Amino acid sequence: MSKKVVIIGNGIAGITTAIELRKLTDFEISVVSDESDFFFSRTALMYVFMGHMKFEHTQPYENSFWEKNKISLVNGRANEVLPEKNTVSLENGDKLDYEYLVIATGSKPNKYNWPGQNLEGVSALYHKQDLEYLEKYSSKIKKAVVVGGGLIGVELAEMLHSRGIQVTFLVRENSFWSMVLSENEGRMLEKHILEHGINLKLNAELKEINGKEAVESVITSTGETIECQFVGLTVGVSPNVGFLQNSSLKINKGILVNEYLQTNVPNIFAIGDCAEIQQPQYGRRPIEAVWYTGKIMGQTLAKTLNGQNTAYHPGHWFNSAKFFDIEYQTYGLAPSNLSDNQDEFYWEKENKAVRIVFNKENQVFEGINTFGIRMRQDFFEKVLDRKESLSFVIKNLEKANFDPEFFKKFEKEIKQEFSMQITQI
Amino acid sequence: MKLEINKSIGLSLGFGGMIILVATLFNALGGSVLLYLSLCMILTGIVVYSFGEYSGELSGIKNNEVWFKSVSSKGIVAWILGFVLTAFYVVIYWFPQYLGLHKEGNTGLVAFFDPLSFALNGHGASQWFVYGTLYTVAILGFGVKFILKYKHNTYQIVRTCSVMFFQLAFAFLLPEFLAKLNPELDYFAKDLKNMWPLNYYFFEDWHLKAMLGGGNLGMFMLFFGIGMIFLVSPILTYFFGKRWYCSWVCGCGGLAETAGDSFRQLSDKSVKAWKIERWLIHSVLLFVFITTVAVIYSFLINEKATLNPKLFLVGVIMFLGIFSLYVFKIGYKKLAKDARKGIYWASGIISAFLIINMAIGNSNVFFIDSYTLRSWYGFFIGAAFSGVVGVGFYPILGSRVWCRFGCPMAAVLGFQQKLLSRFRITTNGSQCISCGNCSTYCEMGIDVRSYAQKGEDIVRSSCVGCGVCSAVCPRGVLKLENGRVKI
Numbered sequence: 001m002s003k004k005v006v007i008i009g010n011g012i013a014g015i016t017t018a019i020e021l022r023k024l025t026d027f028e029i030s031v032v033s034d035e036s037d038f039f040f041s042r043t044a045l046m047y048v049f050m051g052h053m054k055f056e057h058t059q060p061y062e063n064s065f066w067e068k069n070k071i072s073l074v075n076g077r078a079n080e081v082l083p084e085k086n087t088v089s090l091e092n093g094d095k096l097d098y099e100y101l102v103i104a105t106g107s108k109p110n111k112y113n114w115p116g117q118n119l120e121g122v123s124a125l126y127h128k129q130d131l132e133y134l135e136k137y138s139s140k141i142k143k144a145v146v147v148g149g150g151l152i153g154v155e156l157a158e159m160l161h162s163r164g165i166q167v168t169f170l171v172r173e174n175s176f177w178s179m180v181l182s183e184n185e186g187r188m189l190e191k192h193i194l195e196h197g198i199n200l201k202l203n204a205e206l207k208e209i210n211g212k213e214a215v216e217s218v219i220t221s222t223g224e225t226i227e228c229q230f231v232g233l234t235v236g237v238s239p240n241v242g243f244l245q246n247s248s249l250k251i252n253k254g255i256l257v258n259e260y261l262q263t264n265v266p267n268i269f270a271i272g273d274c275a276e277i278q279q280p281q282y283g284r285r286p287i288e289a290v291w292y293t294g295k296i297m298g299q300t301l302a303k304t305l306n307g308q309n310t311a312y313h314p315g316h317w318f319n320s321a322k323f324f325d326i327e328y329q330t331y332g333l334a335p336s337n338l339s340d341n342q343d344e345f346y347w348e349k350e351n352k353a354v355r356i357v358f359n360k361e362n363q364v365f366e367g368i369n370t371f372g373i374r375m376r377q378d379f380f381e382k383v384l385d386r387k388e389s390l391s392f393v394i395k396n397l398e399k400a401n402f403d404p405e406f407f408k409k410f411e412k413e414i415k416q417e418f419s420m421q422i423t424q425i
Numbered sequence: 426m427k428l429e430i431n432k433s434i435g436l437s438l439g440f441g442g443m444i445i446l447v448a449t450l451f452n453a454l455g456g457s458v459l460l461y462l463s464l465c466m467i468l469t470g471i472v473v474y475s476f477g478e479y480s481g482e483l484s485g486i487k488n489n490e491v492w493f494k495s496v497s498s499k500g501i502v503a504w505i506l507g508f509v510l511t512a513f514y515v516v517i518y519w520f521p522q523y524l525g526l527h528k529e530g531n532t533g534l535v536a537f538f539d540p541l542s543f544a545l546n547g548h549g550a551s552q553w554f555v556y557g558t559l560y561t562v563a564i565l566g567f568g569v570k571f572i573l574k575y576k577h578n579t580y581q582i583v584r585t586c587s588v589m590f591f592q593l594a595f596a597f598l599l600p601e602f603l604a605k606l607n608p609e610l611d612y613f614a615k616d617l618k619n620m621w622p623l624n625y626y627f628f629e630d631w632h633l634k635a636m637l638g639g640g641n642l643g644m645f646m647l648f649f650g651i652g653m654i655f656l657v658s659p660i661l662t663y664f665f666g667k668r669w670y671c672s673w674v675c676g677c678g679g680l681a682e683t684a685g686d687s688f689r690q691l692s693d694k695s696v697k698a699w700k701i702e703r704w705l706i707h708s709v710l711l712f713v714f715i716t717t718v719a720v721i722y723s724f725l726i727n728e729k730a731t732l733n734p735k736l737f738l739v740g741v742i743m744f745l746g747i748f749s750l751y752v753f754k755i756g757y758k759k760l761a762k763d764a765r766k767g768i769y770w771a772s773g774i775i776s777a778f779l780i781i782n783m784a785i786g787n788s789n790v791f792f793i794d795s796y797t798l799r800s801w802y803g804f805f806i807g808a809a810f811s812g813v814v815g816v817g818f819y820p821i822l823g824s825r826v827w828c829r830f831g832c833p834m835a836a837v838l839g840f841q842q843k844l845l846s847r848f849r850i851t852t853n854g855s856q857c858i859s860c861g862n863c864s865t866y867c868e869m870g871i872d873v874r875s876y877a878q879k880g881e882d883i884v885r886s887s888c889v890g891c892g893v894c895s896a897v898c899p900r901g902v903l904k905l906e907n908g909r910v911k912i
Contacts, residue, residue, distance in 0.1 A: 012859070044860035051490040052897075057865045060874055062696060162489045195483060291858045320856050320900040325485030325577070327901050329856065374901035377854025379912045399912045402853055402904050404895050406579040 005305065006088055006098035007031045008078045012291055013272025014104030015039040016298025017305075018071045024306040029070070030096060032088070034077040036128050038063055043291060045131045046155045049138075050162040055128075078105075081247045083265040100267050100305055103244070103255060104298075107237035107273040107289050116209030122231045125156045134159075134230075141165050141230040145218050147206045148235035149176055151321050156232045157198050158324055168199040168226050170206055182336050184346060185369060188353055189323050196324050206231075237289055239274040252276055254287050259311040261301050269304075271297035283317055283333055290319055316384045317367075318377055326351055331380035332367030333357065342366065345390065347410075347417045354414060358390040365393050373410060374402040394418050435474025442466030449537040450524065457540035464541075464562055471566030475573050484577035486897055488866070496820065497687045503820035511817030518808040521552040545601035547608055557597055560680060564592040567683035574686070580892045580905075584672060588679040591618055596676045607642055611635040615646060618674050620653040622713040623834035625807055629799060630724040659841055665907055666848025667838035668890020675834075677827060680816065681868065682891060685824025689868035689893065692823035698870055702830050702887065703764070709806055710836040711771055716802045718779075719795035726788050738779045738790065745772035756844045759884075806831065825868040829887055839886030847908035848890065850883035852876065857902045863894035877902050882909075 005021065007014040010033035018029050044058040066073055076090035081101065088096045109124030111117050121140070123133050144160045146153050149171030157167045173179070175186030176193070193200050205221035209231055217227045239254035250256045250264045254276030261269045272294040276286045296314050303310040320329045334357040338344060343360045347353065352372035358365050364387050368380065379400040383393055393400070397411045445463035448454045479487060495502035516523050525533025535550050538558060542550035568589040575581035600615035613635035614624055621627040627650055636643040661669040671678045681689075692698075718741055725734040749772045752765055760768075782790045789795065815827030828835050842848060850873070857880070863873035869887045873894045876883045883903075895903040 041859040041861060043858040044862070047488075047860060047862060050488070051493040052486075052488040053861060053865045054492050057861045060859050060861065060878060292855045295855075318854070318856070320858075322899040325483060327899065329901055374853070374904075376910075376912065377856060381854070382912060396912075399910065402901060404578065404580040404892060404904060406583050408579065 002026050002028055003099040004028045004097060005030070005100045005102065006096050007102040007104060008088065009033060009104035009106055009272070009274075010036065010039050010073070011042065011104060011106045011272060011294065013106075013294035013298045014102060016295050017102055017104065017271065017301050019069070020299050020302030021305060022069050022071060024302055027305070030072045030074050032074045032076055032078055032090065032096070034075055034091075037073065037075065038066065040128065042126070045125070045128070046159050049131060049134060049159045079243050081244060081249065081268070083248055083268060086267070098267075100269065102301065103263075103268065103270040103274060104272045104294070105240040105243075105274045108240040108242075109233060110236045110238055111233060112235065114206055114209055116211060116215065117233070119209055119211045120214035121211070121229055122209060122215055122233065124233045125152055125159075126237065137230065138163055138165070140214075143168070143226075143228040144230040144232060145170060145206075145226055145228045146232040146234060148233065149173060150234060150236060151177075153232070153234035154193065154323050156234055157193070158196075160230070160232070161196060161198060165230075166199070168201060168228070169193065170204045170220060171200065171202050172205045174203055176200075176202070178336055180336055181369065182344070182346070182355060184348065185353055185355060185371065188348060188351065188371065189326065192324055192326055192351055237273065239276065239287060241274055260304055260309060261297055261312055262304075269301055271301055277312070281313065284314055288314075316381060318380070326371050327374065328369065328371050329375055330367065330369045331375070331377060332365065332384050334367035334369045345394075345418060345421060347414045349410065349413065352410060356390060356393060363389045363391065365390050368393070375400045376402045429477070431477025432474050435470050435472070435477055437470070438466045438473060439470025442470060446534060446537070450534050452533055455537060460537055460540055464558070468562050468566050472569045475570035478570070479573040479576070486899075487574050488897065491687075491690060497690070499691065499821055507818055507820040510819065511813055514813040514817045517552050517556055518812060524552050524555065526552050545598070546604040548604070560676070561592050561597045563684045564676075564679045565589055567686065571683050571686050575896060578892075578896050581896060584892065585682065587673045588682055591674045592676055592679045603642060607640070610639045610643065613639055613643060613646060615642075617646075617649060617653075618670075619676070620650055620658065620834070622710070622717070622837065623675070623677070623832060624650075625713050625716070625802060625833075626799075628717050628721050628724075630720065630727065633724055658838065659845070662838050662841040663845050664847060666846045666888070666890050667835065667842045668848065668888075668905070670838060671828060671835060671889035672891040677811070677815065677832065678825075678889060681824040681828060685819050685868070688819045688824045690823070690865050691821065692825060692829070692868050692870035694864055694867070694870050694872050702870070705830045706832070706836045706839075707767065709810070709831050710833040712802055712806065713833045715775065715791055716795070716798045718775075719790050719793075719798050722790050723788060723795045735783055738783055742776045742779055745776055748772065752844075759843055823868060823870070825889070828889065829869050835887070835889075842888070843884065843886040849906060849909075850876075850888065850894065851904050851906050851909065852880050852882065853900075853902045853904070855880055856900045858900055860899065862897040862899065863903060866893050866897045868893070873903070
């Protein structure tokens with residue numbers, strides 16, 4: 001039976017749903033977006049600005065793909081969902097009927113009502129339009145301030161820096177990305193960021209943005225005035241759910257969904273950054289704005305919509321990022337602040353570091369952060385599944401290595417360091 | 426600021442050397458000192474420029490502004506460069522007299538290279554000697570640039586050193602020395618790494634005769650050449666993939682990886698280009714196969730060789746039969762339906778031709794004179810495709826146009842890679858963020874991302890294993906591996 005499915009949002013979550021659903025069914029699939037005509041990889045926007053790629057390279061599928069696969073792309077912006085009528089209305093006045101509605105509207109960048117935040121030259125980095133704005137505006141920028149020491153912040157700093165712009169990077173915390181990284185990890189990255197010529201300021205928050213029409217300077221929480229022509233606001237994102245405020249959908253921070261990604265209205269589902277899982281699996285957060293969870297949610301939901309009720313199981317936490325030239329991967333949970341029954345092993349050398357968190361009582365491996373050394377996800381999936389011990393991981397570290405051939409190996413040093421630290425304990 | 430000065434000095438040196446070469450075209454300059462000076466200027470120019478570009482930078486991916494620079498994004502500079510390169514190839518292949526090649530005595534650029542040629546091989550220079558020298562200078566100079574650019578990536582450094590070594594020693598110096606040591610011999614190819622079918626004239630009558638009459642060296646080259654084709658290359662490809670040749674040893678690949686590195690992102694990634702690629706490269710392979718069979722057959726007849734010509738044809742038919750049977754019984758899972766069909770049809774038609782000709786005793790096995798066939802191949806493929814389009818169009822179509830669309834050697838190794846090899850590019854679980862750096866910088870136009878985002882291994886016959894996809898990946902997703910690692 002063909003059913004009408006409307007998906008709001010053509011990001012990774014919405015598009016994965018559409019593609020997977022097309023593989024499984026002959027449903028009538030529409031994807032609504034006004035951000036871009038075709039699906040693109042948001043994660044690659046920085047590379048377009050730096051000249052590594054053209055925008056078209058960020059599109060994983062050829063433009064003809066959608067028509068060929070009968071996925072109709074609707075250019076528009078949803079402004080209201082009417083669950084009782086099974087209708088979505090768009091800003092341009094059009095209305096779309098659905099039997100299933102999938103909300104995958106992603107995030108919006110946070111703004112904390114700073115004075116001057118609406119001046120010319122103040123922008124976040126999230127949408128394609130943000131990139132276009134930055135591109136258009138970049139010729140006027142000699143100095144820029146980036147606010148917020150997370151992953152997007154460091155990317156934006158790198159982008160601006162690549163155009164020869166002097167960047168001041170304001171980080172509220174005492175060490176870089178301290179929500180996630182331990183202090184020694186943060187210090188290593190701080191050193192690297194400084195080496196690249198970024199003016200990194202820790203313990204510094206944005207107080208206000210000054211300028212007549214366009215930004216001319218910012219004042220920080222320490223009272224310092226920094227002259228600049230651009231302010232990048234990268235202080236996290238929140239679910240993009242404003243347009244649902246008047247609907248009967250239950251919303252906390254994000255749209256509340258059960259393990260089947262279903263909202264309180266049975267034929268409406270929410271996935272990706274905008275969804276808030278009511279009872280997340282152990283070790284996972286209710287809202288996770290990362291690429292692969294959007295993908296897994298899309299794959300999961302497509303099965304459910306096809307009649308095979310499938311619960312969302314993201315598996316063990318993992319993630320990756322890049323801080324200028326330092327690659328970062330994490331598998332399992334290696335929190336910045338350890339609990340009482342946790343301990344950690346740390347090794348660092350020349351922009352490379354490994355931190356392994358384990359359970360003090362039974363020595364079971366809980367998570368790893370690795371910098372500058374690529375490691376295999378498969379290996380750590382097995383380790384976590386089997387609840388292997390810290391010493392098992394150290395012993396088999398070579399098997400985890402995923403660096404290209406001929407790269408210098410550090411396992412021996414790590415093992416030596418490990419045996420030294422063990423004898424000290 | 427100091428770096429900018431380095432770059433200017435580099436550019437001045439390089440272009441200065443080029444200007445000297447251009448001046449010799451008009452017989453305005455000459456002399457051995459000037460020759461060595463100009464070559465040194467070009468080489469050091471490239472090296473000094475590269476130091477200016479990369480030595481002050483922290484190690485990491487250096488692709489900033491690639492799509493903003495005219496030369497690397499099909500801008501006006503790229504078109505001019507493409508035009509100049511293409512013109513150079515057209516002159517080299519078909520109008521060498523403009524470079525100064527004359528029977529009665531060389532002049533101009535060719536004569537300018539005489540001192541080096543005499544020093545190396547004991548003869549005067551030819552346009553090919555000029556070409557070979559400049560080719561080697563380009564690989565060495567831009568090789569250094571590549572190493573500096575990828576100084577954080579040991580795989581790239583080792584691979585580039587290999588490519589530079591094989592060009593300098595095996596393609597350039599050794600053949601010239603061997604020619605000098607054996608001045609009495611007729612010409613035959615002495616580049617040990619340049620095997621059939623890339624060296625398409627290996628089995629042509631004049632070449633076979635030259636090798637057969639070439640004493641120990643000739644016989645060695647004959648047996649080594651055949652051994653390379655049937656033994657060494659399949660074994661190495663089985664263990665390491667075709668990269669052991671295409672991006673570690675081969676001269677065409679060497680130039681593409683070094684001088685062509687600035688253009689690798691220009692390769693067309695569309696499905697359409699991929700379809701053209703599959704048809705075109707295998708058609709060239711078919712063409713060279715037919716030509717070679719015809720050439721060997723007429724050689725055997727004309728020379729009244731001990732090997733019965735008909736026995737040779739039976740051997741060819743058996744080879745095709747076994748190959749088709751292998752594909753049908755074992756390899757079918759790894760090949761698409763149209764590829765399998767292509768193999769069966771091609772094998773069938775060739776065999777039919779050979780059987781008919783054996784029956785009627787025709788000496789032109791494909792009803793066309795073998796000489797005509799090979800002159801067509803030499804013109805369209807050997808010169809126009811591999812040279813003019815292959816390198817001349819670097820700045821427009823990317824650096825591996827010949828390797829991807831035309832090279833029959835790449836096609837043979839591609840079959841081996843796809844059907845037999847342990848080599849693959851593995852993806853790291855679900856870490857891919859679909860950014861597209863891998864696909865963008867794949868010189869062979871493989872849409873690497875389409876595999877990586879699904880978590881699939883990449884086993885593609887066209888992959889030359891340059892490793893740049895893995896190098897530019899910001900999330901550590903791709904790794905070149907010789908077989909799956911057990912964990």
